Amino acid sequence: MKMSLKYKNILVSVDGSEQADLAFKKAIAITKRNDANLFITHILDDRFGAVSAYAPGIIDEVEVRGKDCLKAMKKKQRKLV
Secondary structure, three states: OOOOOOOEEEEEOOOOOOHHHHHHHHHHHHHHHOEEEEEEEEEOOOOHHHHHHHOOHHHHHHHHHHHHHHHHHHHHHHHOO
16 A cells, blocks of 8 residues: 655745745645645745844845745745645
């Protein structure tokens, strides 16, 4: 008897890069193949908080760009699914 692993939930993180776009496309394919749920996220790395001391507002700008990126990926997801 052959058992196969089937994913229920897929999580992919995007940042607007080519690599993230490729990961997103692969996540879509895996989601379709497994009839799974796809969760799209954008991670804001704030380990370097000192940067905001020298560039006020940079965290806010990155957050806005992240939200824009998520909106674009959700739109793309609707087209591909």
